[in-house]
Amino acid sequence: MVPDDDGAFAPTTEDAPSSSGFLDDGKNTIGSQLASRLREAIISGELQAGSKINLDKARKTFNVSLSPLREGLARLISDGLVEFEDNRGYRVSSISLANLEEITTLREEFEVFALRESMRLGDVEWEGNVMRALHRLNRTERDAARPETLERWEELHREFHLTLISGCGKPILLHFCRLLLNLNDRYRRVFLTRTSGDRNVSQEHSEIAQGAVARDLDYACDMLRQHIHRTGTNLRNHLATKGIL
Amino acid sequence: MVPDDDGAFAPTTEDAPSSSGFLDDGKNTIGSQLASRLREAIISGELQAGSKINLDKARKTFNVSLSPLREGLARLISDGLVEFEDNRGYRVSSISLANLEEITTLREEFEVFALRESMRLGDVEWEGNVMRALHRLNRTERDAARPETLERWEELHREFHLTLISGCGKPILLHFCRLLLNLNDRYRRVFLTRTSGDRNVSQEHSEIAQGAVARDLDYACDMLRQHIHRTGTNLRNHLATKGIL
DNA sequence: ACTATCCAAATAATCGATTATCTGTCAAGG
DNA sequence: CCTTGACAGATAATCGATTATTTGGATAGT
Numbered sequence: 289m290v291p292d293d294d295g296a297f298a299p300t301t302e303d304a305p306s307s308s309g310f311l312d313d314g315k316n317t318i319g320s321q322l323a324s325r326l327r328e329a330i331i332s333g334e335l336q337a338g339s340k341i342n343l344d345k346a347r348k349t350f351n352v353s354l355s356p357l358r359e360g361l362a363r364l365i366s367d368g369l370v371e372f373e374d375n376r377g378y379r380v381s382s383i384s385l386a387n388l389e390e391i392t393t394l395r396e397e398f399e400v401f402a403l404r405e406s407m408r409l410g411d412v413e414w415e416g417n418v419m420r421a422l423h424r425l426n427r428t429e430r431d432a433a434r435p436e437t438l439e440r441w442e443e444l445h446r447e448f449h450l451t452l453i454s455g456c457g458k459p460i461l462l463h464f465c466r467l468l469l470n471l472n473d474r475y476r477r478v479f480l481t482r483t484s485g486d487r488n489v490s491q492e493h494s495e496i497a498q499g500a501v502a503r504d505l506d507y508a509c510d511m512l513r514q515h516i517h518r519t520g521t522n523l524r525n526h527l528a529t530k531g532i533l
Numbered sequence: 534m535v536p537d538d539d540g541a542f543a544p545t546t547e548d549a550p551s552s553s554g555f556l557d558d559g560k561n562t563i564g565s566q567l568a569s570r571l572r573e574a575i576i577s578g579e580l581q582a583g584s585k586i587n588l589d590k591a592r593k594t595f596n597v598s599l600s601p602l603r604e605g606l607a608r609l610i611s612d613g614l615v616e617f618e619d620n621r622g623y624r625v626s627s628i629s630l631a632n633l634e635e636i637t638t639l640r641e642e643f644e645v646f647a648l649r650e651s652m653r654l655g656d657v658e659w660e661g662n663v664m665r666a667l668h669r670l671n672r673t674e675r676d677a678a679r680p681e682t683l684e685r686w687e688e689l690h691r692e693f694h695l696t697l698i699s700g701c702g703k704p705i706l707l708h709f710c711r712l713l714l715n716l717n718d719r720y721r722r723v724f725l726t727r728t729s730g731d732r733n734v735s736q737e738h739s740e741i742a743q744g745a746v747a748r749d750l751d752y753a754c755d756m757l758r759q760h761i762h763r764t765g766t767n768l769r770n771h772l773a774t775k776g777i778l
Numbered sequence: 779a780c781t782a783t784c785c786a787a788a789t790a791a792t793c794g795a796t797t798a799t800c801t802g803t804c805a806a807g808g
Numbered sequence: 809c810c811t812t813g814a815c816a817g818a819t820a821a822t823c824g825a826t827t828a829t830t831t832g833g834a835t836a837g838t
Contacts, residue, residue, distance in 0.1 A: 316619040353793045362607035374561040598823045
């Protein structure tokens with residue numbers, strides 16, 4: 289289905305976008321399952337940024353042995369969500385204004401570049417995937433009162449952004465973007481439970497998607513850049529407000 | 534020394550550039566040592582691209598237990614040099630024309646961007662580091678007959694490129710560039726034991742470095758881009774010649 | 779011959795116990 | 809009162825053995 293996944297960074301344990309999963313989707317080994325659970329725990333803020341991860345406690349919490357625990361943590365290192373130091377153990381990556389700003393800047397650079405390449409190279413199937421992802425996202429409500437809707441929305445939002453750039457034919461670039469999206473999502477999950485009033489995010493997504501399938505390179509790229517930039521600005525404000533320097 | 538290493542991707546086990554290492558430089562745990570040895574084995578081509586890594590054999594070869602072996606391999610996954618699949622084990626990342634071309638393209642985009650940021654933000658110490666790295670590189674000969682000189686040159690070359698962009702103040706970006714450099718170096722180590730006749734690589738490096746410290750943004754970026762592009766072209770030719778599709 | 783099914787060897791994943799390293803605390807010496 | 813060193817508890821790293829999964833080949837059925 290995906291055309292070229294030859295070299296490094298072939299998708300390792302990412303979720304398959306397609307809906308009809310009749311064959312088991314990874315999640316096989318305990319290590320994999322742990323990676324997923326931990327990833328969710330970190331991105332959702334359940335595991336506080338910067339906090340140390342005590343192996344013994346984690347082992348008991350998840351009822352597993354050290355080996356798969358380390359295995360799972362190792363993957364989160366690749367994702368940039370966990371840091372490690374020899375003989376000093378693991379800790380959840382810390383957050384900071386500088387970190388957020390770097391993530392935003394790099395997303396503007398890389399994601400926009402990837403979108404441009406997708407528009408240049410993407411086929412009809414890619415277009416279809418984009419429109420589907422857009423539709424599913426826009427039909428999903430975000431209700432701050434019901435956490436499960438937030439989770440669902442986050443999932444579809446992530447899916448939308450990844451689908452947009454999925455036509456670029458550059459696995460490594462996709463890997464980088466996926467990673468940046470992970471890091472970015474944590475900030476949003478933690479600091480932003482609702483959209484700032486002066487934005488119509490659904491419309492922003494629609495504009496990007498429509499520009500993309502119409503191959504209006506400059507327009508779509510510009511819209512995406514602004515979209516990312518606005519989110520960055522909003523997050524920065526909330527970060528400042530809610531206390532973290 | 535390095536200004537901000539706050540968020541994700543603080544340097545994990547990278548080699549310290551400075552020469553006078555009076556305190557132990559990481560390399561502590563067996564896992565770390567293994568990661569280094571395996572990285573060198575892969576980049577040098579000793580471990581063939583695409584080949585499967587049999588845990589049992591590796592365990593015996595290196596006289597270690599599974600735990601540190603997996604630990605080491607996990608790090609190489611972060612480096613993009615090893616791939617992993619649940620219940621199917623590890624294998625050395627394969628090489629391909631498409632992969633090489635992506636690496637080259639991304640280096641042109643990211644490394645040039647990082648250089649521009651370095652010139653914008655770098656301080657005098659950064660300038661000094663660049664000039665030192667340049668000097669050390671240019672004073673080192675590459676003799677195809679003596680492998681140890683090649684290794685030494687590769688190390689200094691890598692160091693030079695990383696130093697160039699080390700002033701950008703963006704740890705994540707640096708991480709990405711380091712990764713791309715790793716991937717790229719393997720191609721060079723395997724396919725290119727000497728420089729193509731029509732190039733004066735030392736001079737290319739000098740031009741980039743001098744443009745950088747003179748803060749001549751456009752010139753330095755252009756030189757770097759060309760430098761990367763030429764290497765990509767050379768590698769592509771050798772790849773085609775020496776048989777791999 | 780061709781496919782499907784089952785078995786055994788190979789290989790990966792996990793566990794529980796052991797060893798090595800670190801961290802904080804307290805006492806002795808300056 | 810501050811520094812230094814040693815101890816003990818906490819924590820991380822490693823090991824060897826055990827369990828689970830995959831793979832290749834032999835066998836039976838069509």
